[in-house]
Amino acid sequence: MVAYAGSRTTRERNARGEGISVFEVDEASGDLRLLQVIGDLVNPSYLAANRGATRLYAVHGDGQEASAFSIGAGGRLEAMGSVDCGGRNPVHLALDPAERSLVVSGHLSGLVAVLPVEADGALGRVAQSEPLPGEPGPHRIEQPFSKPHFNLFDPSGRWVIVPDKGLDRIFSFRFAQGRLVPAVQPWVPAREGAGPRHAVFHPRLPRVYVLNELDSTVTTYAFDADTGALQPLHVLSSLPATFTGNSRAAGIQVGADGRHLYASNRGHDSIAVFELEGATGLPRFVAATPAGGRTPRFFTPSPDGRWLYVLNEDSDTIVRFAVDPVAGTLAPAGTPLRCASATCLVFARLPA
Structure with missing residues (x-):
């Protein structure tokens, strides 16, 4: 298994990243060993790999491009080319379940774009640009x-959920035949000033958890898989009640067993741990574990759920935590790995 780390690279971002780093993953220990760095890239800040681990895709933050890479022997990358993705500052990308389309969020253009994936895995020209309306x-x-x-496919692959930080709305689209179609209930409002940023589905229950960047809260929504509609159920803070400083929420993940939820706080520099109630999926705040560095922009569990990797963007480290299989709590494990201005980490299991 290998892991790919994206980064910010530009002076405008005060970044120190080198591009995309390729790591070999020791599945027994959880350690990462650097294999390759693909340099001369502008802010390859978010990544996605296909299921077969033959292609890797990247969006280039602050620019207007998405790139494709072939994954070769040992997980090493080779560039396949870049295309305009139809909007400024693309910040997230997701492959549809058929892996024939790539959906991209244009953070500074107020739109979500669909790019076709060609037969060889290369990206085609933008097929659709869907603007997001609102005040x-x-x-x-x-x-x-x-x-x-963010643009998140639901488990069925029929719906795409898009949190909009600028409009305090979460949009819902039907995805069919490579196109986005607004749901009958096209959006649901968040609290004013909440700034919805990232989202994740519960692995079994009809629940969506949206992390709100600006007010550092998690909102739980009921999700109707027939209509794509969202209904807010519950809001709570991602910060301890005793913290009185400034912080911005960043990423959110659910454990594979559906018993725990995690969120990262930039400013408090922590990973919030929540317990999820079994029948309702509603979260209860358990703890906020220090992230082991500054500005935990991104984090992700290992595929087996034993480890949680936290990318501390401003201290240039990837910190590994052991996940308690019962309590879901986090404990630092191993030595922090240097990875400058890291912003994303994805795992890929190479073909045998």
Whole structure:
């Protein structure tokens, strides 16, 4: 198994990243060993691999491009080319279940784009650009216009959920034949000034958890798999009640067993741990574990769920935590790995 780390690379971002780093994963120990760095890339800040681990895709933050890479022997990458993805500052990408389309969020263009994936895995020209309508939220700096930050397929692959940080809305689209079609209930409002950023589905229950960047909260929504509609059920903070400083939420994940939820806090520099109630899926705050560095922009569990890898963007480290299989709590494990301005980590199991 290998892992790919994206990064920010530009002076404008005060970044120190080198591009995409390729790591060999020791599945017994959880250690990562550097194999390759693909340099001369502008902010390859978010990545996605296909199921067969033959292709890797990247969006280039602050730019307007998405790139494809072939995955060769040992997980090493070779560039296949880049295309315009139809919007400024692409921040997230997701392959549809058939792996014939790539959906991209244009954070500074207020749209979600669909790019076709060609037979050889290369990316084609934008097939659809879907603008997100609405009035901006009240934050004078962070909410001047629509700012989609994530585009998540539901487990069936029929729906795409898009949190919009600028509009305080979460949009829902039907995805069929390579196109996005607004749901009958096309969006649901978040709290004013919440700034919805990332989202994750519960692995079994009809629940979506949306992490709100600006007010550091998690909102639980009921999800109707027939209509794509979302209904808010519950809101709670991702921060301890005793913390009185400034912080911005970043990433959110659910454990594979559906018993625990995790969220990262930039400022408090922690990973919040929540227990999920078995029947309702509603979260209860358990703890906020120090992230082991500054600005935990991204984190992800290992495929087997034993480890949680935290990418501390401003301290240039990937910190590994052991996940307690019962309590879901986190404990530092191993030595932090240097990876400059790291912003994303994805795992890929190579073909035999």
